[in-house]
Amino acid sequence: MSQTAAPRYDLHAHSTFSDGTMSPAELVAHAARQGVAVLALTDHDTTDGVAEALIAARRNGTSVVPGVEISVTWDRRTIHIVGLLVDPDCQVLQEGLSGLRRFRRWRAEEIARRLSKAGIEGALEGARKQAAGSSIGRIHFARFLVEKGYAEEMRQVFKRFLVKGKPGHVRGEWATLEQAVSWIRAAGGMAVIAHPARYRLSAVRLRRLIGEFREVGGCGIEVVSSSHSRDDCFAMALQARRAGLLASAGSDYHGPDNPWIELGRIPPLPDGCLPVWESPSWRLYEVPREGYPLQFHSERWPRG
Ligand code: AMP
Numbered sequence: 246m247s248q249t250a251a252p253r254y255d256l257h258a259h260s261t262f263s264d265g266t267m268s269p270a271e272l273v274a275h276a277a278r279q280g281v282a283v284l285a286l287t288d289h290d291t292t293d294g295v296a297e298a299l300i301a302a303r304r305n306g307t308s309v310v311p312g313v314e315i316s317v318t319w320d321r322r323t324i325h326i327v328g329l330l331v332d333p334d335c336q337v338l339q340e341g342l343s344g345l346r347r348f349r350r351w352r353a354e355e356i357a358r359r360l361s362k363a364g365i366e367g368a369l370e371g372a373r374k375q376a377a378g379s380s381i382g383r384i385h386f387a388r389f390l391v392e393k394g395y396a397e398e399m400r401q402v403f404k405r406f407l408v409k410g411k412p413g414h415v416r417g418e419w420a421t422l423e424q425a426v427s428w429i430r431a432a433g434g435m436a437v438i439a440h441p442a443r444y445r446l447s448a449v450r451l452r453r454l455i456g457e458f459r460e461v462g463g464c465g466i467e468v469v470s471s472s473h474s475r476d477d478c479f480a481m482a483l484q485a486r487r488a489g490l491l492a493s494a495g496s497d498y499h500g501p502d503n504p505w506i507e508l509g510r511i512p513p514l515p516d517g518c519l520p521v522w523e524s525p526s527w528r529l530y531e532v533p534r535e536g537y538p539l540q541f542h543s544e545r546w547p548r549g
Pocket residue numbers: 264289316381382383384399400403404499
């Protein structure tokens with residue numbers, strides 16, 4: 246691929262359908278402004294924003310990759326698996342995701358109960374208001390707590406209230422690694438380990454995660470991510486090469502209120518990586534002219 250013609254890929258971003266602050270249409274318009282040619286919408290445990298993103302993409306010439314970021318419990322910790330090019334109408338995928346959203350609803354109540362024991366009332370209603378109809382994540386509690394003055398900013402509020410050992414923490418009981426990968430594959434998609442350096446796994450554990458992920462049919466790791474340092478990117482590039490996995494890249498953009506992260510503003514993949522978008526299974530979905538959702542599913546989505 247020639248340097249100048251190389252499209253800019255951002256394969257990890259969130260909308261108001263999970264914990265982002267821009268609607269899918271706003272996100273796609275923003276991608277176009279940022280010069281992103283190919284944007285994956287990867288909301289937590291839902292693909293409900295994909296339809297809107299695809300319609301918006303057709304309006305402004307950006308390509309949208311239907312995606313999802315699935316919450317997984319692996320070795321008693323939470324890991325995220327990104328699915329790219331998933332068919333949102335795949336029943337296996339949707340049943341899996343709806344189970345995770347059910348857990349989210351229960352967890353939200355449990356977080357609120359625990360916060361109330363710590364003297365913070367009204368958290369469920371507050372988080373619900375923040376989520377505005379989408380399923381509730383910890384970010385919605387965090388925004389509520391900041392608004393009420395319990396902390397000054399997001400990092401602080403997570404650290405004080407929402408992580409292990411803190412009053413509002415509830416242990417994740419998400420999908421297994423195998424389930425997440427199998428749902429993504431049933432939907433014709435490619436499974437990628439999201440921001441692997443963020444989990445702070447020991448070298449041995451990281452190798453085990455990558456090994457098990459490959460065994461169940463995972464195909465790539467997110468080498469470039471906003472939560473990775475430069476060194477992390479190089480280390481993850483080595484991991485991908487060693488394991489024979491493809492490399493992905495995404496900003497994990499959640500909206501403009503985090504000034505440190507911008508859509509499309511990510512470094513290029515280190516040399517020696519095999520980008521997911523150059524693999525033979527990568528095919529950009531063409532938005533049908535007749536309009537979504539009439540013919541979203543077609544033979545274009547290979548199952549496996
Ligand atoms: P959940 O899936 O509801 O448990 O929420 C996980 C999300 O919370 C992540 O995707 C991030 O968007 C956000 N998050 C986690 N830790 C932090 C942190 N320390 N500061 C800001 N946001 C965070």
